[in-house]
Amino acid sequence: MSLEINNNQDILGNISNSLQEEVEVTGEHQIDASQLEYGETAYEEEGEHEHTLFAETLFNIGGFPVTNSLLTSWVAVFLIIILSLVIRVKTSRVPSRFQSFIETIIAGAYTMMDMVTNDRKKSEKIFPIIFSIFIFILINNWLGLFPGIGSITYNHTVLFRGGTADLNTTLALGLFGVIAANIFGIVMVGGWQWFNKFVNLKTILEIPRKIGKEPTVVLINPINFFVGLVEIISEVAKVASLSFRLFGNVFAGEVLLASISAMLAYGVPLPFMFLEIIVGIIQALIFAILTLVYFTIASTEHEH
Amino acid sequence: MEILELFGVDWKLLIAQLVNFIVVVLVLWFFALKPLTKTMQKRNDEISKGLADAKSAQERLNQVERDAKDKLNKTKNEAMVILEEAKKQAEKSKQENVVKTKEEVAKLITKAKEQINSEKDAMISQAKTELAGTISLALEKILSSQLSKELDKKYIDKVLKDLK
Numbered sequence: 001m002s003l004e005i006n007n008n009q010d011i012l013g014n015i016s017n018s019l020q021e022e023v024e025v026t027g028e029h030q031i032d033a034s035q036l037e038y039g040e041t042a043y044e045e046e047g048e049h050e051h052t053l054f055a056e057t058l059f060n061i062g063g064f065p066v067t068n069s070l071l072t073s074w075v076a077v078f079l080i081i082i083l084s085l086v087i088r089v090k091t092s093r094v095p096s097r098f099q100s101f102i103e104t105i106i107a108g109a110y111t112m113m114d115m116v117t118n119d120r121k122k123s124e125k126i127f128p129i130i131f132s133i134f135i136f137i138l139i140n141n142w143l144g145l146f147p148g149i150g151s152i153t154y155n156h157t158v159l160f161r162g163g164t165a166d167l168n169t170t171l172a173l174g175l176f177g178v179i180a181a182n183i184f185g186i187v188m189v190g191g192w193q194w195f196n197k198f199v200n201l202k203t204i205l206e207i208p209r210k211i212g213k214e215p216t217v218v219l220i221n222p223i224n225f226f227v228g229l230v231e232i233i234s235e236v237a238k239v240a241s242l243s244f245r246l247f248g249n250v251f252a253g254e255v256l257l258a259s260i261s262a263m264l265a266y267g268v269p270l271p272f273m274f275l276e277i278i279v280g281i282i283q284a285l286i287f288a289i290l291t292l293v294y295f296t297i298a299s300t301e302h303e304h
Numbered sequence: 305m306e307i308l309e310l311f312g313v314d315w316k317l318l319i320a321q322l323v324n325f326i327v328v329v330l331v332l333w334f335f336a337l338k339p340l341t342k343t344m345q346k347r348n349d350e351i352s353k354g355l356a357d358a359k360s361a362q363e364r365l366n367q368v369e370r371d372a373k374d375k376l377n378k379t380k381n382e383a384m385v386i387l388e389e390a391k392k393q394a395e396k397s398k399q400e401n402v403v404k405t406k407e408e409v410a411k412l413i414t415k416a417k418e419q420i421n422s423e424k425d426a427m428i429s430q431a432k433t434e435l436a437g438t439i440s441l442a443l444e445k446i447l448s449s450q451l452s453k454e455l456d457k458k459y460i461d462k463v464l465k466d467l468k
Binding site: 132167 | 308322326328339346
């Protein structure tokens with residue numbers, strides 16, 4: 001268990017080394033140092049597994065590292081495919097109880113989206129992406145919480161780790177969300193409008209035309225231009241905030257549950273388990289709604 | 305990008321997760337959400353259409369009921385009129401019949417009376433002649449010798465006068 005803590009420190013030190021090499025290096029050379037620092041706890045919690053910031057590689061397929069988080073995500077994708085097929089088969093004009101339940105969720109999601117977009121047509125266009133984000137994150141969050149899932153190990157590493165407890169997943173989702181929002185913006189308001197949101201050539205070109213009427217444009221429009229440049233940074237910030245928020249919450253939840261379980265494994269973790277189930281929903285919802293907001297902002301015409 | 309490496313960001317994994325997510329989007333959209341939303345939309349349309357149909361059907365039913373009532377009332381009135389007329393006609397023809405019968409009866413009576421009278425007269429005259437003959441015969445037999453012809457005639461006339 002102490003290997004991974006050393007890993008972290010090591011990665012900070014040796015950025016260029018790959019993960020695999022480090023495991024070997026730390027395993028051989030730094031085991032003494034680690035046992036000095038963490039040795040006691042390491043022996044006490046023999047069964048428990050240490051939580052690392054990154055997902056651990058289970059095995060490689062032709063140079064492609066399959067991590068425990070990726071495996072969980074595959075399980076999540078599999079579950080979603082099964083669910084979709086069940087819905088597909090069960091869909092009929094006279095709804096069953098199951099279909100009514102799904103329809104209630106979908107209708108609720110539409111209502112919620114309409115509150116943000118104020119436009120049913122726009123909601124209908126974005127709906128599949130936003131809803132998929134919600135479902136994918138929710139399933140991933142909850143899979144990581146599955147009781148006892150952390151105790152299944154493979155080659156001394158945990159076999160399943162919540163898909164969203166890995167920055168790769170959240171970063172992929174965040175990048176996808178923000179890039180898709182911008183593409184949606186281009187489609188909805190046009191390329192020139194979209195481009196001017198970031199590199200505001202319009203305001204610069206406006207100056208000679210308006211300078212006769214309002215001399216203040218000489219001051220205001222360059223400011224607008226720089227505001228546009230700041231927007232570029234804000235897009236990057238969106239990706240960062242989305243991915244780190246989700247990752248941080250889910251990872252913290254898993255660490256919390258593990259810590260509580262380590263203290264007293266019976267009864268005490270239960271309220272925390274419920275808490276994490278709720279956090280799972282809330283974080284999925286926040287991610288989906290923020291992405292929706294980005295879509296909406298990107299698709300709205302800029303007024304100046 | 306030191307921080308990304310600290311969190312174990314690997315482009316291969318990132319792309320793998322992106323592929324996962326895109327698979328989720330496609331599968332969810334084409335297998336679940338699209339048919340489901342279509343079905344929901346269809347059903348909503350059907351329900352609203354059904355409600356509209358029910359409303360129009362109710363209106364039509366009301367209209368038909370009103371029409372039927374109107375027709376029934378009209379027919380009733382017509383029947384009443386016809387009945388009234390028939391009654392009047394019956395009354396009239398009855399009275400006519402009575403008058404006609406009375407007249408006929410009166411005619412018959414007068415006719416009968418006339419016949420009786422004429423028969424009576426004939427009978428009387430016949431009786432008179434028969435009687436006169438009989439009497440004269442009887443008288444002749446009784447008084448054949450006793451009375452003269454002249455006296456005899458005188459007597460007979462007197463008797464006949466008295467008879468009259």
